[in-house]
Amino acid sequence: MKANAVNLIEKEWILPGNRTCPGCALSLAYRHTLKALEGQCIVTVPASCATVLHGMYPITAVNVPCVNTPFASTGASATGLVAGLKALGRKGITVLAFAGDGGTHDIGIQSLSGAAERQYDFMYICYDNEGYMNTGNQRSGSTPLGAVSGTTPVLGKQQYQKDMTAIMEAHGLPYVATCSASYPLDLYEKVKKAKTIEGTRFIHIHTPCPPGWIFPFSDTIKFGEMAVETGLVVLYEIEDGIFRLTSASESLARKGGTLQPVREYFKSQGRFKTITEEQIDELQQWVNARWKQCLNRATNL
Amino acid sequence: MHILDGNQAAAIAAKMSRVQVIAAYPITPQTPLTEQLSQYVEEGQLKAEYVAVESEHSAMAVCTSASIVGARTFTATSSHGLAYMHEMLHWAAGARLPIVLACVNRAIGAPWNVLNDQQDSISQRDTGWIQIYCRNNQEILDTVIQAYRIAESVYVPVMVCYDGYILSHTEMPVDIPEQVDVDRYLPPYQPHTTLDPANPKNYNLVTLANPRVGVDGKLCHGYMELRYLLQEALQNSRETILQAGKEFNDIFGRDYASMFWEERNEDAEITIVAMGSLASEAIVAADMLREEGIKVGVLGLRVFRPFPKQDVVQALRKSRLIVVFDKNISYGSEGATCSEIKSALYGTYINAAIRNFIVGLGGRDVKARELAEATKKAISSLKETVTNPDYPEWICQI
Amino acid sequence: MGTRDCNHICDESSPGIGEAGRTGEWRTHLPVIDDKRCTASKLNKPTCFLCWLYCPEAVVTRSIPPTIDLEYCKGCGICAEVCPVQAITMIPEEKNLG
Numbered sequence A: 001m002k003a004n005a006v007n008l009i010e011k012e013w014i015l016p017g018n019r020t021c022p023g024c025a026l027s028l029a030y031r032h033t034l035k036a037l038e039g040q041c042i043v044t045v046p047a048s049c050a051t052v053l054h055g056m057y058p059i060t061a062v063n064v065p066c067v068n069t070p071f072a073s074t075g076a077s078a079t080g081l082v083a084g085l086k087a088l089g090r091k092g093i094t095v096l097a098f099a100g101d102g103g104t105h106d107i108g109i110q111s112l113s114g115a116a117e118r119q120y121d122f123m124y125i126c127y128d129n130e131g132y133m134n135t136g137n138q139r140s141g142s143t144p145l146g147a148v149s150g151t152t153p154v155l156g157k158q159q160y161q162k163d164m165t166a167i168m169e170a171h172g173l174p175y176v177a178t179c180s181a182s183y184p185l186d187l188y189e190k191v192k193k194a195k196t197i198e199g200t201r202f203i204h205i206h207t208p209c210p211p212g213w214i215f216p217f218s219d220t221i222k223f224g225e226m227a228v229e230t231g232l233v234v235l236y237e238i239e240d241g242i243f244r245l246t247s248a249s250e251s252l253a254r255k256g257g258t259l260q261p262v263r264e265y266f267k268s269q270g271r272f273k274t275i276t277e278e279q280i281d282e283l284q285q286w287v288n289a290r291w292k293q294c295l296n297r298a299t300n301l
Numbered sequence B: 001m002h003i004l005d006g007n008q009a010a011a012i013a014a015k016m017s018r019v020q021v022i023a024a025y026p027i028t029p030q031t032p033l034t035e036q037l038s039q040y041v042e043e044g045q046l047k048a049e050y051v052a053v054e055s056e057h058s059a060m061a062v063c064t065s066a067s068i069v070g071a072r073t074f075t076a077t078s079s080h081g082l083a084y085m086h087e088m089l090h091w092a093a094g095a096r097l098p099i100v101l102a103c104v105n106r107a108i109g110a111p112w113n114v115l116n117d118q119q120d121s122i123s124q125r126d127t128g129w130i131q132i133y134c135r136n137n138q139e140i141l142d143t144v145i146q147a148y149r150i151a152e153s154v155y156v157p158v159m160v161c162y163d164g165y166i167l168s169h170t171e172m173p174v175d176i177p178e179q180v181d182v183d184r185y186l187p188p189y190q191p192h193t194t195l196d197p198a199n200p201k202n203y204n205l206v207t208l209a210n211p212r213v214g215v216d217g218k219l220c221h222g223y224m225e226l227r228y229l230l231q232e233a234l235q236n237s238r239e240t241i242l243q244a245g246k247e248f249n250d251i252f253g254r255d256y257a258s259m260f261w262e263e264r265n266e267d268a269e270i271t272i273v274a275m276g277s278l279a280s281e282a283i284v285a286a287d288m289l290r291e292e293g294i295k296v297g298v299l300g301l302r303v304f305r306p307f308p309k310q311d312v313v314q315a316l317r318k319s320r321l322i323v324v325f326d327k328n329i330s331y332g333s334e335g336a337t338c339s340e341i342k343s344a345l346y347g348t349y350i351n352a353a354i355r356n357f358i359v360g361l362g363g364r365d366v367k368a369r370e371l372a373e374a375t376k377k378a379i380s381s382l383k384e385t386v387t388n389p390d391y392p393e394w395i396c397q398i
Numbered sequence C: 001m002g003t004r005d006c007n008h009i010c011d012e013s014s015p016g017i018g019e020a021g022r023t024g025e026w027r028t029h030l031p032v033i034d035d036k037r038c039t040a041s042k043l044n045k046p047t048c049f050l051c052w053l054y055c056p057e058a059v060v061t062r063s064i065p066p067t068i069d070l071e072y073c074k075g076c077g078i079c080a081e082v083c084p085v086q087a088i089t090m091i092p093e094e095k096n097l098g
Helices: A025-037 A048-052 A071-087 A102-105 A109-117 A162-170 A186-194 A219-227 A245-256 A263-267 A277-297 B006-016 B031-043 B056-069 B079-084 B086-094 B137-154 B179-185 B225-251 B277-289 B309-315 B335-345 B370-384 C039-043 C050-054 C080-081
Strands: A041-045 A066-068 A092-102 A123-128 A177-181 A201-206 A236-239 A242-245 B003-004 B022-023 B049-051 B073-077 B099-107 B131-135 B158-163 B172-174 B261-263 B270-275 B296-301 B304-305 B323-326 B353-359 C012-015 C029-033 C088-092
Touching: A025 A048, A025 A092, A025 A123, A025 A186, A025 A219, A025 B353, A041 A048, A041 A071, A048 A066, A066 B056, A071 A092, A071 A102, A071 A109, A071 A123, A071 B022, A071 B049, A071 B056, A092 A102, A102 A109, A102 A123, A102 A162, A109 A123, A109 B056, A109 B086, A123 A162, A123 A263, A162 A177, A162 A186, A177 A219, A177 B304, A186 A201, A186 A236, A186 A245, A201 A219, A219 A245, A219 B323, A219 C080, A236 B179, A242 A245, A242 A277, A245 A277, A263 A277, B003 B006, B003 C039, B006 B031, B006 B099, B006 B158, B022 B056, B031 B049, B031 B073, B049 B056, B056 B073, B056 B079, B056 B086, B073 B079, B079 B086, B086 B225, B099 B137, B131 B137, B131 B225, B137 B158, B137 B172, B137 B179, B137 B225, B137 B309, B158 B277, B179 B225, B261 B277, B261 B309, B270 B277, B270 B335, B270 B370, B277 B296, B277 B370, B304 B335, B309 B335, B323 B335, B323 B370, B335 B353, B353 B370, C050 C080, C080 C088
Parallel strands: A041 A066, A041 A092, A092 A123, A123 A201, A177 A201, B022 B049, B022 B073, B073 B099, B099 B158, B131 B158, B270 B296, B270 B323, B323 B353
Antiparallel strands: A177 A236, A236 A242, B003 B172, B131 B304, B261 B296, C029 C088
16 A cells, blocks of 8 residues: 555654754655664764754654764675674664765765675665755756856856766666655655665755755745656656656656746745846757756656 | 785784774885785685775774774885874874774885885874884784784774884784684774764863863863873873783793893993884894994884983993984974984983984985994094994985 | 773764754744645545645644654645645744744
8 A cells, every 4th residue: 555644554663853944855854764664773973964964963853773984984884784784693684875966976886886896785865955955055067057056156066967877877786776855655665666676776855945945944845846847857767777767757758748937946946046048048958958858868757 | 934025924913813894095115015915805814894085094994993892903005105194193093992003114205105114103202102123024024913902992993003114014924823822812902982873972072271070070181181181191101011921922932022132231331222123224233333342232113202311311321322223303393213312312311422323214225334344433423522423324326 | 081982993873853953943834734725624534634745744644634753844835835735824933033
């Protein structure tokens, strides 16, 4: 039976009174990730907003075992956990790497790629708030075109986002998926499915960030939904090479596939204050082309 | 008795220590060690997880996480590889993990050089690792085994250093102990960390500058107190190192209950200080000088961290001249060993002159007669001044 | 009295509520649930519970009616935004104003 708000496991593994910002999508995403794993996991977390969520010594706000690790090393740290558990004959525990876009797309890409190439049996989840948000929003490889940040303060980012999920797909992994914090049930189902699959599994979660993207913190869910409705974020999974659209992206495709124009998404977030008309047009074309590709690839329409 | 090179000796020791997780990245001149270990694992001789990591930084990250889970871990590297994992070396020590690392000493660039000197491990002396240097391949094998005994008692990682090529690729007679004796000497690792969903703990979260009350109402450490504990552990590890060395002798018949090797020093007024294979060469030099009537002794430093200040003071109490040969230099200052010796002697009654020579960088061969010549030069320099020069002399061809 | 009594040799943290203190104090607005509009309350059966599903802080209980732990609710207002029948209103925190 598919999960819904009524039958979803009630137990919580995130404890109230933690340090995340009000309206933090990462917190919501992590909450449901841990529900899907029922807390039977050992998590490794690099320097990131998640570190702050986990708290400050000697108190943690998370009720699962966790190993903090330096920024570049998440994939390797997860590997170490798997290797150690295997050497000690301990089974039945999911090793979960939970990293931001900085620790995944940029400084952490090498250790993630190495771990994936070695096909170690762990789940890697990247929560993507499109910038180094923990340190006040500096641009990352995942910051979108045109977004202002601490290190792109005047001109906005001049490059497109790095498509990390495509990079991970190229490693031949048994399962890669994209999710959004605004669609927690889809996230829950994907993590639950990924839990049963052996090998390196990669899940990318779009997590809107109120202070970083500059919007009211009550609108977190709204912007996540808008991203999917405009096609800027496509919800899909690739299981053993088979591509399927899911959740709102699947419904959108089934209803005729018309995307909302991207303009409003950019105009309503303070970080896009310097985005140009040319960039918006460019992005609209890019989104349309990418959506078409997804529609062609989808095997479940 | 077997004929082994240094890398083989280290590999055998890791195997006999029943390491459970190995993560290593090949780098000259460590590579044959890494290859030998993967051979043992693939043949089934060693039941361990061998992780073919994609970089040295990842090697140490794999080791730290595997160690926190509770596995006995091993890695090895040299030079740039050690430098690449610098951040993780700090992490492993601060996390109090009993990882053992074999550092096959090699020069560091720029410019490129694959041959021996000790700049790599010396550059890491501030990270909080115990550092022990080996004079020969027997010591390599024996020290790796002792390293686990020490590391797992004090929860501080241990770096076993040996000279690249001079030891790593040179064969010499080595006695291989019996596995049953190694098992007697090394009990299984008892981790101080728990990773269990039934009793969740978080390791190495952000700390505050000040102490903070924990969930049980007890005042817990601030960053500074946690770091104090690491220093305290290193200071106190001297006892454990000596004890491990004594018990090694009890089981295997080779005595390691010492922080350094003292040779010919009983009646010496001049002492040569050297580390690694150079300490063996220094004994030959001392003998050469004794043939000329100069009473020279050798202090072959074994444990560099923690630096054995009181032991050194005791050994050098009769010296009027100490000649320190360093295969490293702290640029802008002097050789690291020389600084440590000076620091140990400061404020004591010992009024010796100290002369520092930088030798052997980038694999430059160091002959015993060069050490002897340098010592004689140091002796003559006493006629000009007894004060310590600001900067070391170099034995090279500039 | 020093910190040695905690018996930690490394940075080992244990789970605890309120790690960041009483995060309820961060609020400028607090959520109020109107039981007469809330679908679960009106029908007196488990249904909807979107406020519980979407709360990033896990301070909403999945009960009839849902309740909010005001000790720790940060007042983000997501629950008010996602409620399909607008049963939750964000009202200004008296004591946090001026």
